[in-house]
Amino acid sequence: MLLRAFDNAVMPLRCVFCGMRTREPEKHICAGCNAELPRIESPPPPVSSPFHTVVAPVAYDFPVDAAIKALKFQRKLYYAPAFAELLCEACRELPGDIDAILPVPLHWRRRWFRGFNQAYEIGKPVARYLGLPMVRGVIRRRATPSQSGLNARERARNLRRAFVVRRSIPHRHVLIIDDILTTGATVRQLASVVRAGGSDKVSVLTVARA
Numbered sequence: 001m002l003l004r005a006f007d008n009a010v011m012p013l014r015c016v017f018c019g020m021r022t023r024e025p026e027k028h029i030c031a032g033c034n035a036e037l038p039r040i041e042s043p044p045p046p047v048s049s050p051f052h053t054v055v056a057p058v059a060y061d062f063p064v065d066a067a068i069k070a071l072k073f074q075r076k077l078y079y080a081p082a083f084a085e086l087l088c089e090a091c092r093e094l095p096g097d098i099d100a101i102l103p104v105p106l107h108w109r110r111r112w113f114r115g116f117n118q119a120y121e122i123g124k125p126v127a128r129y130l131g132l133p134m135v136r137g138v139i140r141r142r143a144t145p146s147q148s149g150l151n152a153r154e155r156a157r158n159l160r161r162a163f164v165v166r167r168s169i170p171h172r173h174v175l176i177i178d179d180i181l182t183t184g185a186t187v188r189q190l191a192s193v194v195r196a197g198g199s200d201k202v203s204v205l206t207v208a209r210a
């Protein structure tokens with residue numbers, strides 16, 4: 001960590017997508033690549049949605065899909081600050097009353113195997129950027145089998161009672177952060193335990209939307 005911080009201090013960063021040096025110091029995605037990303041307009045959540053606001057700046061499409069897979073499955077952790085950059089930019093679309101951040105928890109066993117929780121890695125800089133605390137005491141109760149390859153109904157069944165809140169949540173409007181929003185089953189399940197834990201409103205911020 002210290003070494004990486006030192007690296008960044010003495011050398012300009014290179015863009016995670018094209019490898020060129022970024023002109024703005026601290027940026028992990030160059031202006032050219034940023035402009036080329038598969039942007040999506042976040043539609044308002046449907047009336048029956050359990051979320052106050054859902055924001056996902058880019059589509060799960062090239063090169064974002066490949067980068068998310070590389071982060072999660074090949075431990076390419078240098079993508080995490082780049083994704084956090086996209087999330088911080090997208091924060092302007094969020095309501096102003098959000099008072100805490102909750103990266104989607106991983107079961108401890110999966111976190112142990114992977115070595116990190118990607119949602120936490122991209123959520124931590126967002127919490128810092130917004131000056132907000134992380135929600136404590138929400139855990140993933142059991143190691144759910146991988147969600148990929150399951151249909152929406154199987155995912156919902158897979159996730160039932162997957163999260164548990166260990167203490168009451170003193171925050172009114174919690175922002176759930178994850179890398180990708182697919183069917184929304186994971187965040188819906190998480191939102192229901194967050195509200196049961198004491199929050200009034202839940203919003204969602206993900207890097208990509210499939």
Ligand SMILES: [Zn+2]
Pocket residue numbers: 015016017018019020029030031032033034
């Ligand atoms: Zn670039």
